[in-house]
Amino acid sequence: MLRLHLDQSTHMASRSLPVIRAHVGWLEDRLAEAFGDAAPRRVLDVACGPGLYCHELARRGHRAWGCDVAPAALRHARAAAASEGLACGFHAADLEDPDAPLPRDITDLDAVTLWYGEVHAHPPGAMLAALTALAGRLRPGGLMILEYQPWELYPREDLLEWRACEGSPFADGPHFWLQEYHWDEASQSEINVHWIVDPATGAASATRRAGAPGGTRTSRGCARPPASSAACSCRRSPAWTPATSSRC
Secondary structure, three states: OHHHHHOOOOOOOOOOHHHHHHHHHHHHHHHHHHHOOOOOOEEEEEOOOOOHHHHHHHHOOOEEEEEEOOHHHHHHHHHHHHHHOOOEEEEEOOOOOOOOOOOOOOOOEEEEEEOOOHHHOOOHHHHHHHHHHHHOOEEEEEEEEEEEOOHHHOOOOOEEEEEEEEEEOOEEEEEEEEEEEEEEOOOOEEEEEEEEEOOOOOOEEEEEEEEEOOEEEEEOOOOOOOOOOEEEEOOOOOOOOOOOOOOO
16 A cells, blocks of 8 residues: 555555645645744644655645554655654554544644545544544644545446556555445445455455445445545635546
């Protein structure tokens, strides 16, 4: 999975560096509007993956922290920050586990960010509790930035497709990736099934992802975030930022 995060030819796991730079520039503009100066900011990036947003913030002179559940991604984030001497800190934390909190000194933040549709990756109740706790770490007037998939971009049709992959979020090495998409109008829910087939053995495994715009449920694996998204500042009326995506 770390390989996909760092692969600049796809947005399947992380945004490309040009998009990250555009997003960080957009964030700087929103913070300048909110606080009226260009002082170094204090930003926490939640579900930071390999720390690409934190690294870019630190290169611009800001203080950045990131948290994630993936040990390999956090190791990369720390090593990359150390190699460049960047003012970043990275911590293991799970949004659904209140017993694994962030350090107390990560507070008085100018912004908390959740990029790449991570707001959809947890049950609504858990996400609300996590956002409430994170909001408590903001300075007065601080911004909560959520990149989300707008309702009108949810596909309301049944689709079936397959492809041959050298690697994907679900498996390393060559395999066939079959995908089924179903929209359930009665429950206003999107259901995805991803079949991974080993061409050498014929062995198959499935990952099912079901949910609505307010949150998702995933079994036997982790589905990729929404393919298209927008970002808004929850402190004021929605402010949109470009989002780029790629389908493998």
